[in-house]
Amino acid sequence: MKHAADLFRSVADRVRPPVCIALGPPWAVASIAKRIARPDTVCYQMDLHQAGRVRECLDEQGATAEVGAKPDLWDIDQRFGTVVFPAAAYGDRELKIDTVEQAYHVLEPGGVLLSLSEYERDNQFAKWHKKVFGKCGESPAGPNGMAFWSTKTDDVPDRRRHEVKYHAKLSDGAPREFVSRPGTFSYGRFDNGSRAMIEVADVRPGDAVLDLGCGAGSVGCLMADKAGPTGRVTFIDSNLRAVQLAEMNAAANGVTNAKFVVATRLQGLETDRFDVILANPPYYAKAEIARLFVEGARDLLKRGGRYYIVTKMPEAVVPMIFDTFGDCSVIENRGYSLVMAGV
Numbered sequence: 001m002k003h004a005a006d007l008f009r010s011v012a013d014r015v016r017p018p019v020c021i022a023l024g025p026p027w028a029v030a031s032i033a034k035r036i037a038r039p040d041t042v043c044y045q046m047d048l049h050q051a052g053r054v055r056e057c058l059d060e061q062g063a064t065a066e067v068g069a070k071p072d073l074w075d076i077d078q079r080f081g082t083v084v085f086p087a088a089a090y091g092d093r094e095l096k097i098d099t100v101e102q103a104y105h106v107l108e109p110g111g112v113l114l115s116l117s118e119y120e121r122d123n124q125f126a127k128w129h130k131k132v133f134g135k136c137g138e139s140p141a142g143p144n145g146m147a148f149w150s151t152k153t154d155d156v157p158d159r160r161r162h163e164v165k166y167h168a169k170l171s172d173g174a175p176r177e178f179v180s181r182p183g184t185f186s187y188g189r190f191d192n193g194s195r196a197m198i199e200v201a202d203v204r205p206g207d208a209v210l211d212l213g214c215g216a217g218s219v220g221c222l223m224a225d226k227a228g229p230t231g232r233v234t235f236i237d238s239n240l241r242a243v244q245l246a247e248m249n250a251a252a253n254g255v256t257n258a259k260f261v262v263a264t265r266l267q268g269l270e271t272d273r274f275d276v277i278l279a280n281p282p283y284y285a286k287a288e289i290a291r292l293f294v295e296g297a298r299d300l301l302k303r304g305g306r307y308y309i310v311t312k313m314p315e316a317v318v319p320m321i322f323d324t325f326g327d328c329s330v331i332e333n334r335g336y337s338l339v340m341a342g343v
């Protein structure tokens with residue numbers, strides 16, 4: 001969001017403190033916090049990595065604000081005079097709808113939601129605001145994007161939860177139901193890359209399994225069936241909403257021997273611990289997370305353990321695996337490459 005600060009400036013007279021900046025790209029969040037210039041501003045994120053980036057950008061821009069990460073915006077106990085939602089054009093539509101809904105519940109009566117859309121001509125936000133707040137004002141279309149504002153005139157406590165259930169199963173297993181929520185990977189469906197991985201992975205009774213980058217936890221829950229009652233599954237993700245879903249989905253599917261970790265650098269995992277590690281990393285930011293999921297995983301694997309990573313970019317991943325594990329093999333499944341290695 002290159003022009004978030006300029007767009008915000010055009011509507012800044014509508015803001016009254018305390019302010020919550022909900023989600024948004026870290027640089028844009030920091031430039032808005034700088035403009036607000038109040039230490040009681042709260043920047044909300046649901047991913048620990050993004051929260052860390054917001055802190056870095058605040059420092060770089062010399063702005064002060066508190067940064068917090070929770071699964072849901074409405075988990076914040078404080079009530080705000082204004083919620084500013086800087087929504088990037090490429091952002092997830094369902095998450096935008098969900099954020100408008102959740103913002104209502106953290107506003108004090110009379111509080112204002114200000115959504116900043118990067119689109120020059122946005123015809124969606126007004127509709128979403130009106131559904132929750134009844135009315136919506138908007139700025140003229142322009143090169144900095146468009147601003148939308150609504151005032152909370154009532155105080156309806158009922159929370160409309162946006163979530164979608166989907167089903168997935170092992171070829172010979174019973175179908176399992178999973179809940180997914182906006183802002184987490186593969187909303188509303190089981191990812192084909194993960195499906196390709198679980199079809200190939202060799203998981204045995206009693207195995208300790210790591211679902212690395214677990215999202216809503218489907219991979220770990222399905223693998224728990226193979227690991228059986230003497231096995232155990234650890235779920236890890238940097239996104240708090242994802243780990244909360246993994247916990248819910250594990251409980252709903254009877255996966256009891258489970259551990260849940262929220263971390264950005266694989267903190268909290270024991271070395272030499274896992275018989276099987278299953279990784280489906282995001283491949284953005286020059287495959288930086290993919291590298292973490294390869295290099296960081298090696299020491300976590302027990303001797304004789306099996307490591308699997310799914311990718312559509314084997315040319316980038318295979319050299320990393322060779323450097324880290326010394327050897328690997330590749331299986332093609334469903335248009336994905338499954339790279340396998342061991343220690």
Ligand SMILES: C[S@@+](CC[C@H](N)C(=O)[O-])C[C@H]1O[C@@H](n2cnc3c(N)ncnc32)[C@H](O)[C@@H]1O
Nearest residue numbers: 185191194213214215237238239264280281282
């Ligand atoms: C491609 S998704 C796979 C999700 C899940 N396994 C599935 O099949 O739906 C990658 C996951 O990695 C998580 N992630 C990104 N960076 C991370 C990090 N530094 N540490 C842990 N998880 C991370 C993302 O939040 C996302 O849930």
